[in-house]
Every structure is written in structure tokens, then in C-alpha cells.
Amino acid sequence: MTGPLLQIEDLTVHFHTEEGIVEAVDGIQLLVQSGEVMGVVGESGSGKSVTALAILRLIREPGRIIQGTIQFAGRNLLGLSEEEMRTLRGSHISMIFQSPRTSLNPVLSVGWQIERLIRLHKKEHTEKARDQAIQMLRQVGIPAPERIYHEFPHQLSGGMCQRIMIAMALVTNPKLLIADEPTTGLDVSIAAQILDLLKEMGQRTGAAILLITHDLGVVAGYCDRVAVMHAGQVVESASVKKLFQNPLHPYTLKLIHSIPRVDVDTVMETIPGTVPGLIHPPPGCRFAGRCQVAREVCRKIKPQVQSINGDHQVACHHIGHW
Amino acid sequence: MVGQLVRKEDWRIRLKHLQIMLRRLRRNSLSFGALIVILGIILMALFAPLIAPYDPNATDANQAMLSVSRQHLMGTDIFGRDILSRVIHGARVDLLVALVATIIALAISSFLGSLSGYSGGWLDHLVMRIIDTVMSFPSFILAMGITAALGNKLINVVMAIAITHIPIYTRLIRGEMLHIREMEYAEAAQTVGNPRSRIIFYHLLPNCFPPVIVQATLAMGWAILTVAGLSFIGLGIQPPASEWGYMTAEGATYIVSGEWWIFLFPGLAIMITVFSFNMVGDALRDILDPRMRGIQ
Secondary structure: OOOOOEEEEEEEEEEEEOOEEEEEEEEEEEEEOOOOEEEEEOOOOOOHHHHHHHHOOOOOOOEEEEEEEEEEOOEEHHHOOHHHHHHHEOOOEEEEOOOHHHHOOOOOOHHHHHHHHHHHHHOOOHHHHHHHHHHHHHHOOOOOHHHHOOOOHHHOOHHHHHHHHHHHHHOOOOOEEEEEOOOOOOOHHHHHHHHHHHHHHHHHHOOEEEEEEOOHHHHHHHOOEEEEEEOOEEEEEEEHHHHHHOOOOHHHHHHHHOOOOOOOOOOOOOOOOOOOOOEOOOOOOOOHHHOOOOOHHHHHOOOOOEEEOOOEEEOOOOOOOO | OHHHHHHHHHHHHHHHHHHHHHHHHHHOHHHHHHHHHHHHHHHHHHOHHHHOOOOOOOOOHHHOOOOOOOOOOOOEOOOOOEHHHHHHHHHHHHHHHHHHHHHHHHHHHHHHHHHHHHHOHHHHHHHHHHHHHHHOOOHHHHHHHHHHHHOOOHHHHHHHHHHHHHHHHHHHHHHHHHHHOOOHHHHHHHHOOOOHHHHHHHHHHHHHHHHHHHHHHHHHHHHHHHHHHHHHOOOOOOOOOOOHHHHHHHHHOOOOOOOOHHHHHHHHHHHHHHHHHHHHHHHHHHHHOOOOOOOO
């Protein structure tokens, strides 16, 4: 093993809008090891999707990566030329999106889309690419792939479309698969099937998965490690077990307590307030405004990331004092 | 081997889609009739020499200015040429010019419109200002100017019509592209590493086409009107070629003296053809535009 597959250091992404500079991602660190499932969890607007797009270097105007490094398999992605980056996308790093039906091109049949992708990256000729595409469709559990091959996205259900997205993402054997809330808009049982499939396919192909979600339940069920994001910062990251047993950041604790439970008779807690505006965010801890244990120091000084017990990182001024 | 099997299915599925389209079209009987008329005119143009009873250019001084009769169903003109034969042959010129002009305009506009819509920025500004400049001329006057300046050869008529139609399609495709580039599948196409040109022309451009097909069908009608109009004022197709507009112009002189058949039949041919294209265009809009679906 020669170091992590993906190592993000000090990544900062700003959006230059007319109202001011939106500090969408603020100096985050993230680590993904080969073959693992890494969860990224946080509320809407916490910078999860922006981070995902930054890895692929697809941040669009007015967004800009201000600083940081993204090491992928030993190479800094931010230093590559656009052409080098393009050949990496889809072949080494793949991505699947929130809404599978609108992420597939409506005028091309689904099989054709997979086939073109194979031909784009592997330079296979048509017959062979077709065989591969059909084989992949079968692997992700599409019944009668020869027939589905010719169907268009609007003829298929959301779950089917997401299976096809997964097939498309993994057909080139990427090392990293970014799944941006892959189960949004799917009903619960289909969502579970899709997540099972993702995990299984990840293990089968050896791809690491960066699973972006707002659902800690999903993290508990499917991830090896997890990073908690809040207002553009990673506030805590650890193995799933450690995070649930011993949450060190008040935000993480609140998130865990806000998971609805039917087995214990407790009132579900909510987290007061919303993610602070990211134009001129508060100078100190960005969670201070919502934190019940915040003190003077929290509002003034930004907490640094500290390592506790090796692989448990947290950014809080008074770990364990609350 | 699975690949071959799949390919065999391809054309069968395409055929099924076509059948569904036709079935939808058939619900609107007027438009379906118009489609039949257009097909009829196209067949007429293709097989003109077989269908026409006489040589369209054969003059006969003894047969000049004959009214409608059994020998000459649409009468004869001042040179004794059979008008029916000339109307049949005229379909060739008018349809061909309109079709070629539309194809040229579509090809150029697809390129310009999708590129400027997707890229935005200075390129978009540049293309749009050029288009605005072309659009600031009344289109028929512009077509007249081009043919007058370049000389009235067939190719120049085609170019004139193509140029006057480019702004329509370019604006339409650009507008569609502005909308489509924000779609998630546009982003998805980027994340799998497609080159930019492939994203624009292969993945996104076909998504712009439904409204373009409608526009092109309607514009075919205008194109035919423009050919006929240019020829009518002597700037289009030159005699002795049979062309509806020019024939109408020839006949116009004789309306007062009572030889109504000379202008009437070519004029009717223009009218019926343009009307049919418009009807089919409207029907296509109903079929292809999902927002209009269900409104009957």
C-alpha cells in the first residue's frame, strides 16, 4: 500500500457572486483509502456536492478552487492539464448523481450511452463494447438486458435508471466512484437495494466509494469511515464505529440524536437554526451560532483540526468539555 | 454474438417509434391529409417526366392560349406549352431549392447556435450580433438583394434563402442549448470525460431538435414562397425552366384579358404546397412538444 487513494488537503472553493464571495468549501481535509466506502454527511449547503465536483475539477463559473491540493493515486489533480483531467474523468474517477432519470441523456438509448462510454475510454470496437455493456447491465441486476439496451430513460423507473448509472460508472473499472446522494427520489426499499448494489459492486471491482449523503442511517449501514461537514468545513472524521460510539463534535452529536428511532421512546431532537450564510461567515467556529455549549472563544477563533487517538479528527475548541 | 443479436433489434424498434408517430399524426385528419398532399407533391416531382403528358418546354404556336380542355387539363400558355406538364415539372425546382436551402441553413445554424449557446461569453456575443445584423433586414428584401448582387443563378437563389433562414434556426437552437446545457445529463456527460465538441454536438444538439424540426417544416413553406416570389419579380429561376412563381407572373398579365388558367394553376400549386407544409408543421409541434401534449 503506497498511501491513500485520494487525499484532499486544505481545499478551498469560492463562488464569486454579485452579493459577495460565497465561501462554499473552506480548507477541508479528506482522505479516501483504496477500496473503502467513505461517507460524507451534512445538511444541504454544507459543501458536500461542491467538494465532489472539485475532485473532478468541474466547478463552474463563478466558482473557483482557491487553494489546496487533491492528490489522487499520487498525482495532484489541480496541477493536471484540462486534457489529462478529461481522460481521468469516467475512466479513473466516476460519478453518479442524485436524480438518475435526468442524468441520462433522454434522446439516446441507455445501452448506447454505456457503449459510447466504453468506446470513449477503451477504444474497443462496436461489437465488443456492446457485449461488455450488456454484461455490465446484467451485473447490476437489470433483467433482460438485451431488451433494456434499447429503451430510453423515460421508459424506465428511477431505480432502473440508477442501476444503469451505476453500470455506466463502473464499466471502465474506475478506482474511485463518487456517489452524490444516489438514493434521493427513490423509495425506501429501492434505495436500500441501490445502496446494497453500490457496496457489492464496489467490493467486486475494488473501487473506493465516496458516498455523499445527508442520512446518518445510510452512513451507519454502508460506510467504513465518515466525514461530517458543516458550512463548508469538515468538523469531524473518523471510522463509523468511533463516530457513533464517541462523537467529539457537538454537531455530530446533534446529528446522531436527530435520527428518528422507533425502538427507544425518546423525543426526536432537531438542531436549532440553519447553516450560517457563507458570505462573510462568522470568524470563529461556524457552528457557534447553533451550539449550546459555545463560549466566547468559539465565536472569535477558528478551531483547528486535531487528531485524537490517531485516526479520529475533530475541529472543536473544547472536546469532551460539554 | 450478443452484440449482433442486439443490432438486429435496432431497426425493429425504430420502426415501432415511427408507427407511434404516424398514429399520433393520424388523429389530426387535416394534418394527415396535408402530409399525404406533401408526399404526393414529392412523388410528382420525382417522377415528373413519367407523369407529365407533354414536354414542358415544347412550344406550339397553333395551340397557344387554349383554355382548359380534355387535351390540356390546365390549358396552354402563350407559347402553346401545356400548363399541367409545366406545373408538374415546376414542383422539382421549387421543392429542391427549398429543401437544399433548408438543409444548408440547418447545418450552419446547428453549428453556430449550439456552439454559441453552450460556450456563452464573447463567442456568443459575436455570433448573436452577426445574426442580429442579418435579422435587421426584412428577409425578402435581403433575399432580393443577394440574388440581384450575385446574379440570378439557381445556386444563388439557394444561398439567398439559406442566409435569410439561418438567423431563425440559430436563435432557436441557441435558446434551446442555453436551457439544455443546465440539465443534469449535460453535467453527467462532462463527468465521464467526454471532449467538449462531443458533448455539444453529440449529446446536447439532438436534444435541441424537436422544436427545430417543427420550425424547419414551417420554414419549408416560407422557402417555397420565397423562391416563387423571387422568380415572380424576375430575380429567381430563369425561363424557360418551369417554375411556379415565374409561371404565375407570366399569367398575371393575362388576368384582365380573361385567360385565367395561365396564372391560376401555378398559383394554386404554390398555395396548396405552402399550406400543407404549415399544417404538417403545426401537427408536428403538437406531437413533438411535450408541453402541448394532451391539449387537443
